[in-house]
Amino acid sequence: MPTAVIVDDSPIVRIQLRQILTRIGCSIVAEAATGDEVRALYERHRPDLITLDIVMPGKDGVTAAVELLRDFPSATVVMCTSLTTRDKILACQKAGVCHYLLKPFDPQRAEQVFKFALERGDTAVVRSAP
């Protein structure tokens, strides 16, 4: 069963994401409300997917994603945010973020994005295997 970590400062959004990810067969291994915990949670759980909000107390989601993907390029990160700032979007793409989901999101669209991200993560692992 694929595993996921949800990082969002809104408890309501965390519940929503948990429901969506559970519906597609994902096990939520951890949740956090700030970007400061992302690296530690990734190292501890090595999840197949991380959802990251951008505007959060402490470290913002873009910084957390850039730092995580710099050290763990195989991590699969999906940004879940209402922010449509061009610079933020391009910074995420440049860092190697898998996808960028806009809030408020349609649950079915979110399911598709998460499934795609998980499949892409699997493909990357298979392709990079010797």
Next chain:
Amino acid sequence: MICPGCQRENDPKRRYCGRCGTNFQPVCRRCSFANERDDRFCGGCGAMLVASDGCHVKRTEPRSEPVQVGPTITMVAAPAAAAASPEELSGLFASPVVQIEESKLPKTGVSQDDLDRLFGVAL
């Protein structure tokens, strides 16, 4: 060649920009494999390389050598037993091969469709 970082003109033999130190050898963002400058796909994981990886940097001198298009491929019908299933084909083509250039991302009013195209997701 023009440095993608600071736009300085550099000798094509250089591996790093003389002004800003940008590495001209494209390193895959996904698996960190060091690719050749003209590679379009990563040799380590197969991911598509984009301009921000450092590949496809603009050349200032015209290409003098003939362009090798590739060997002639004869298409033959595959035996039925080796035919790929729809699931296999869908997995194969789910790779992020469709990417729009950064300049095509709207400055305002970015939609989910724009983001799907930018991140190469065909939903």
